[in-house]
Amino acid sequence: MAxxxxxxxxxxxxxxxxxxxxxxxxxxxxxxxxxxxxxxREICNRANVNLALVNYxxxxxxxxxxxxxxxxxxxxxxxxxxxxxxTHADEPETILRKFIHVMLHRMVKRREGSNLHMRLMLHELxxxxxxxxxxxxxSIKPLHDRLRGLLxxxxxxxxxxxxxxxxxxxxxGQTIHYAHHSPVIARxxxxxxxxxxxxxxxxxxxxxxxxxxxxxxxxxHSLRKAVKSKQRGKR
Amino acid sequence: MAxxxxxxxxxxxxxxxxxxxxxxxxxxxxxxxxxxxxxxREICNRANVNLALVNYxxxxxxxxxxxxxxxxxxxxxxxxxxxxxxTHADEPETILRKFIHVMLHRMVKRREGSNLHMRLMLHELxxxxxxxxxxxxxSIKPLHDRLRGLLxxxxxxxxxxxxxxxxxxxxxGQTIHYAHHSPVIARxxxxxxxxxxxxxxxxxxxxxxxxxxxxxxxxxHSLRKAVKSKQRGKR
DNA sequence: GACAAATTTAAACACCCGTTTTAAACTCGT
DNA sequence: ACGAGTTTAAAACGGGTGTTTAAATTTGTC
Numbered sequence: 001m002a003x004x005x006x007x008x009x010x011x012x013x014x015x016x017x018x019x020x021x022x023x024x025x026x027x028x029x030x031x032x033x034x035x036x037x038x039x040x041r042e043i044c045n046r047a048n049v050n051l052a053l054v055n056y057x058x059x060x061x062x063x064x065x066x067x068x069x070x071x072x073x074x075x076x077x078x079x080x081x082x083x084x085x086x087t088h089a090d091e092p093e094t095i096l097r098k099f100i101h102v103m104l105h106r107m108v109k110r111r112e113g114s115n116l117h118m119r120l121m122l123h124e125l126x127x128x129x130x131x132x133x134x135x136x137x138x139s140i141k142p143l144h145d146r147l148r149g150l151l152x153x154x155x156x157x158x159x160x161x162x163x164x165x166x167x168x169x170x171x172x173g174q175t176i177h178y179a180h181h182s183p184v185i186a187r188x189x190x191x192x193x194x195x196x197x198x199x200x201x202x203x204x205x206x207x208x209x210x211x212x213x214x215x216x217x218x219x220x221h222s223l224r225k226a227v228k229s230k231q232r233g234k235r
Numbered sequence: 236m237a238x239x240x241x242x243x244x245x246x247x248x249x250x251x252x253x254x255x256x257x258x259x260x261x262x263x264x265x266x267x268x269x270x271x272x273x274x275x276r277e278i279c280n281r282a283n284v285n286l287a288l289v290n291y292x293x294x295x296x297x298x299x300x301x302x303x304x305x306x307x308x309x310x311x312x313x314x315x316x317x318x319x320x321x322t323h324a325d326e327p328e329t330i331l332r333k334f335i336h337v338m339l340h341r342m343v344k345r346r347e348g349s350n351l352h353m354r355l356m357l358h359e360l361x362x363x364x365x366x367x368x369x370x371x372x373x374s375i376k377p378l379h380d381r382l383r384g385l386l387x388x389x390x391x392x393x394x395x396x397x398x399x400x401x402x403x404x405x406x407x408g409q410t411i412h413y414a415h416h417s418p419v420i421a422r423x424x425x426x427x428x429x430x431x432x433x434x435x436x437x438x439x440x441x442x443x444x445x446x447x448x449x450x451x452x453x454x455x456h457s458l459r460k461a462v463k464s465k466q467r468g469k470r
Numbered sequence: 471g472a473c474a475a476a477t478t479t480a481a482a483c484a485c486c487c488g489t490t491t492t493a494a495a496c497t498c499g500t
Numbered sequence: 501a502c503g504a505g506t507t508t509a510a511a512a513c514g515g516g517t518g519t520t521t522a523a524a525t526t527t528g529t530c
Contacts, residue, residue: 173412
C-alpha cells in the first residue's frame with residue numbers, strides 16, 4: 001500500500017520543501033502542456049525530484065493537478081489585476097475596453113510566471129479534465145459574472161437576461177479565438193504577428209465591434225424576438 | 236522490408252474494398268476524436284479489419300489521415316451547401332445570416348456522416364497536426380475568403396483591409412466558441428441546451444451582434460447618417 | 471547514539487500506443 | 501491446377517505512460 005498524505009503537520013521536515021518544489025514545477029508543466037499532455041516524468045525532472053514522489057506526496061497525477069488548481073486560486077497572481085478593473089470608477093465602456101485589452105494580452109503572451117492561472121483556465125477550456133467543475137466555479141465563473149454584470153449595465157438589461165448572456169459569450173469567444181487558434185490564424189493572415197501594437201489593434205477592434213451592438217440595445221426596442229426560452233421557470 | 240503501397244491499380248482485387256472500409260472507419264474516428272486521440276486499433280476495429288492493415292495499405296497513421304483529408308476535400312459533402320450560399324442572389328446581410336446559421340448548426344450537431352469535413356476542420360483548429368497547412372489551404376481558407384469578401388462587401392471595404400480581416404475573425408471566433416467550449420458554457424449557462432430553437436437564437440444573436448458594427452462602418456457617403464442611424468437601429 | 475517512522479531512491483510493473491514481423495491464406499495469370 | 505505474388509492474420513516489438521514496490525537513506529525523538 002502506498003503511504004498516503006501525512007495526516008497533519010506532524011513531521012515538518014524538509015518534506016515541505018520538495019512538496020513545494022513539486023507543486024511549482026507541476027504548475028509550470030500543467031500550464032505549458034495542459035493536464036493530458038503533461039507527464040509526471042517532466043514534472044519530476046523540472047523539480048529535480050524522484051519520479052515516485054508525486055505519488056507519495058499527492059497520491060496520483062490528478063490530485064497533484066487539483067492541488068495546483070487550489071494554490072492557483074489561493075494566489076490569484078496576475079488575475080487579481082483583472083478583477084480590480086471592475087472596482088475602478090471608470091465608465092462601463094472604459095472598463096470593458098480595458099478588460100478586453102488585459103485579457104487578450106494575458107492570453108496571447110503565454111509564457112510568464114504571473115500567467116499561470118490564466119493558462120490553466122485556457123487549457124481547461126480547450127480540453128476539460130475531471131476538475132473542470134472546480135475550475136469553472138472558482139476561476140472562470142467569477143470573471144464571467146463580472147463581465148456579464150458589466151454588459152448588463154451597459155445595455156440596461158439584467159445580468160440574467162438571455163441577451164446579456166449571449167453578448168458575454170460573444171466577447172469571450174472573440175477574445176479566446178486568438179489564443180486558441182493562433183496557428184490557423186497565422187496561416188490565414190500571415191501579417192498578424194501579434195506584436196504589442198497588433199495586440200492593441202485587435203483588442204480595440206473587439207471592443208469597437210462589441211460596443212456597436214451593446215450601445216444600440218438599451219433603448220426600449222430592446223427585445224422583440226427570440227428569448228422564447230425557459231424564461232418562466234425562474235423564481 | 237515493409238511492403239509499400241501498391242504502385243498503381245495493378246491488382247484491383249478485394250483490396251479496394253478493405254481500403255475503402257478502412258478509409259471510411261478512419262474518417263469517423265478522426266472526426267470523432269481528432270488525430271492525436273484517435274487510435275489505429277479503434278479504426279481497425281470499426282472497420283472489422285486486422286490491425287496491421289493500416290500500415291500495409293497506407294504506410295502509417297499520418298498517411299492514412301492525409302488520405303482521409305484528401306477524400307474529404309474531394310467529396311465536400313455537406314460543406315458544399317455552405318459554399319452555395321454565397322452564389323445566391325440574396326442581399327449580403329441575408330447571406331451572412333444564413334452562413335452563420337448553417338455553420339453554427341453544423342458545428343454543434345457533430346454526429347452526422349455529412350459533417351465529417353467540418354468536424355475534421357474543427358479538430359485541426361483546436362490541435363493542429365502536421366497536415367494543418369493542407370487543411371487550412373484546401374478547406375478553411377476557401378470558406379474564410381468567401382466570408383471575408385462578403386464582409387468587405389457589406390462594409391464597403393476591400394477584403395484585404397485590416398478591418399475586414401478583424402471582423403472575419405470576430406464572426407468565426409464567436410461561432411466556433413460554441414463548438415469548442417460547450418462543456419464550460421454548459422456549466423456557466425445550464426439553461427442553454429443547444430436545442431434547435433436555441434441554436435437559432437444563438438445564430439441570430441451572432442448575426443445581429445456582428446451586423447451592428449458592420450453596417451455602421453465607413454461607407455464614406457453615409458458617414459453623416461451613420462451617427463444617426465446608430466441611434467435608430469436597423470429597420 | 472539508537473531506534474522507529476518518514477522520506478527518497480532505483481527498478482520494475484502493467485497498460486497503451488504505433489509499428490513490424492512472421493507465416494499462413496488467398497488471387498490470379500499461365 | 502499450379503505457384504509466384506498479394507493479402508490477411510496473430511503475435512510481438514520498442515517506446516511511452518502512470519503507478520507501485522522494496523530497499524536504502526534521512527529524520528525526529530528518546
